[in-house]
Amino acid sequence: MSTFKIKGGYQLRGELTPQGAKNEALQVVCAVLLTPEKVTLHNLPDIRDVNFLIDLLEELGVKVNRLGNGTVEFTSDEINLEYLQSEQFKTRAASLRGSVMIMGPLLSRFKKAYMPKPGGDKIGPRPLDTHFLGFSKLGATFSYDAKAGFYTLKADNLEGKYLLLDEPSVTGTANILMTAVMAKGKTTIYNAACEPYLQQLCLMLISMGAKITGVGSNLLNIEGVTELGGCTHTLLPDFIEIGSFIGLAAMTQSEITIKDCRIDMLGRIPETFRRLGIQVEIKGDNIFIPSQTKYEIQRMIDGSIPTIYDAPWPGFTPDLLSIILVTAIQASGTVLIHQKMFDSRLFFIDRLKDMGAQIILCDPHRATVIGINREYKLRATSMSSPDIRAGVALLIAALSAEGTSTISNIHQIDRGYQYIDKRLNAIGANIVRED
Numbered sequence: 432m433s434t435f436k437i438k439g440g441y442q443l444r445g446e447l448t449p450q451g452a453k454n455e456a457l458q459v460v461c462a463v464l465l466t467p468e469k470v471t472l473h474n475l476p477d478i479r480d481v482n483f484l485i486d487l488l489e490e491l492g493v494k495v496n497r498l499g500n501g502t503v504e505f506t507s508d509e510i511n512l513e514y515l516q517s518e519q520f521k522t523r524a525a526s527l528r529g530s531v532m533i534m535g536p537l538l539s540r541f542k543k544a545y546m547p548k549p550g551g552d553k554i555g556p557r558p559l560d561t562h563f564l565g566f567s568k569l570g571a572t573f574s575y576d577a578k579a580g581f582y583t584l585k586a587d588n589l590e591g592k593y594l595l596l597d598e599p600s601v602t603g604t605a606n607i608l609m610t611a612v613m614a615k616g617k618t619t620i621y622n623a624a625c626e627p628y629l630q631q632l633c634l635m636l637i638s639m640g641a642k643i644t645g646v647g648s649n650l651l652n653i654e655g656v657t658e659l660g661g662c663t664h665t666l667l668p669d670f671i672e673i674g675s676f677i678g679l680a681a682m683t684q685s686e687i688t689i690k691d692c693r694i695d696m697l698g699r700i701p702e703t704f705r706r707l708g709i710q711v712e713i714k715g716d717n718i719f720i721p722s723q724t725k726y727e728i729q730r731m732i733d734g735s736i737p738t739i740y741d742a743p744w745p746g747f748t749p750d751l752l753s754i755i756l757v758t759a760i761q762a763s764g765t766v767l768i769h770q771k772m773f774d775s776r777l778f779f780i781d782r783l784k785d786m787g788a789q790i791i792l793c794d795p796h797r798a799t800v801i802g803i804n805r806e807y808k809l810r811a812t813s814m815s816s817p818d819i820r821a822g823v824a825l826l827i828a829a830l831s832a833e834g835t836s837t838i839s840n841i842h843q844i845d846r847g848y849q850y851i852d853k854r855l856n857a858i859g860a861n862i863v864r865e866d
């Protein structure tokens with residue numbers, strides 16, 4: 432199992448360019464199944480989850496042409512649906528969350544789909560009910576073999592309907608949208624998720640010939656078409672990585688310029704880091720974080736302790752709460768972090784407490800961070816990465832700590848961050864990967 436050995440305490444200085452967005456990549460790679468024509472994707476991140484998904488598509492019969500530098504061509508003109516019954520498929524699909532989004536395109540184009548229970552971060556229950564309720568409303572029938580943990584979907588006729596989703600699930604909305612684009616007639620999806628990932632998926636589908644209005648809102652209207660064609664699509668920079676770099680810069684007193692951020696798509700992210708007192712300077716499309724000795728958590732207008740919590744977009748993304756939490760450790764002041772969506776995403780804070788952080792876990796969803804205001808540095812320790820974002824939060828803690836820390840299970844970090852050790856070492860970090 433690979434580990435990172437991190438010698439902490441260095442200030443970093445330089446430029447970082449964010450990778451293409453992981454969660455958008457998982458959506459748009461699945462969308463290539465909607466057409467037999469060629470689809471070219473630019474700015475795909477070279478990360479474990481995305482590469483696993485591309486391998487899965489290749490095994491399914493998709494012709495994949497990796498042109499380098501994040502550009503990949505896909506042609507889905509000879510799909511082997513029998514692969515979906517194989518053990519190889521079950522193992523592959525069960526290794527990541529994003530694989531669930533092949534169901535919508537398969538149903539749409541081939542009228543059937545199969546899926547084992549997907550993998551992804553173990554951060555609490557991750558129900559798929561929104562997906563299946565949506566498929567059913569559009570005319571599909573499904574069965575679930577609880578013993579094998581395997582879903583089977585069939586649909587002779589898919590017909591547009593009015594859908595009010597039980598929750599604005601990100602992957603659920605993507606799946607239902609990709610089913611509806613070729614269903615007969617009009618579909619309305621209300622309470623749709625509207626993260627930039629979905630906005631981008633909508634734009635890609637429109638460029639393939641889909642008829643969608645309401646992009647960017649929680650009310651999508653889709654007029655079904657009979658077929659979709661090829662397209663070229665460029666992914667957004669990964670805003671979770673951008674947020675991670677802001678937190679990293681603040682914790683390590685580093686001066687970092689984050690290049691080409693698509694500021695217009697960052698929602699509340701810059702403002703939420705500013706709430707911790709961090710200077711986040713927007714310079715054109717770059718973000719400049721100056722080296723800051725101190726940063727002070729902004730209280731509420733009445734002087735009370737602020738709460739930072741997650742919510743569906745345009746609320747603050749749950750995927751950055753672990754980063755906000757670790758960044759608050761060296762702030763002055765107190766903040767309550769409330770992770771509303773996931774049941775077990777905060778337990779990694781025990782490791783931060785071992786390092787000297789002042790944090791009280793109030794319950795599985797809430798933690799109070801009492802900033803130590805650089806009175807002392809965190810102590811190095813050995814830890815294991817439980818999920819992608821906690822893994823990077825631990826990496827940030829280790830980079831700010833005195834001494835050499837070890838993080839094992841770093842394939843969790845590799846699922847979502849491209850060559851993170853090399854990129855940070857290039858601006859002054861000291862991270863050694865041991866395989």
Ligand SMILES: CC(=O)N[C@H]1[C@@H](OP(=O)(O)OP(=O)(O)OC[C@H]2O[C@@H](n3ccc(=O)[nH]c3=O)[C@H](O)[C@@H]2O)O[C@H](CO)[C@@H](O)[C@@H]1O
Pocket residue numbers: 454457528529556557558598599600601602603624743748749750771772773
């Ligand atoms: C591959 C991918 O794209 N993964 C992302 C996607 O996962 P994913 O699409 O799996 O997450 P969902 O949006 O379905 O929901 C995540 C969790 O939040 C709960 N929930 C959701 C909406 C809501 O209003 N209230 C609520 O409590 C759900 O019950 C579920 O437990 O979206 C999550 C939420 O942004 C992100 O953390 C994941 O990184």
Ligand SMILES: C=C(OP(=O)(O)O)C(=O)O
Pocket residue numbers: 453454480527528529550551552750819820847
């Ligand atoms: C939770 C995440 O990923 P996944 O849904 O792929 O497990 C994430 O990207 O933070």
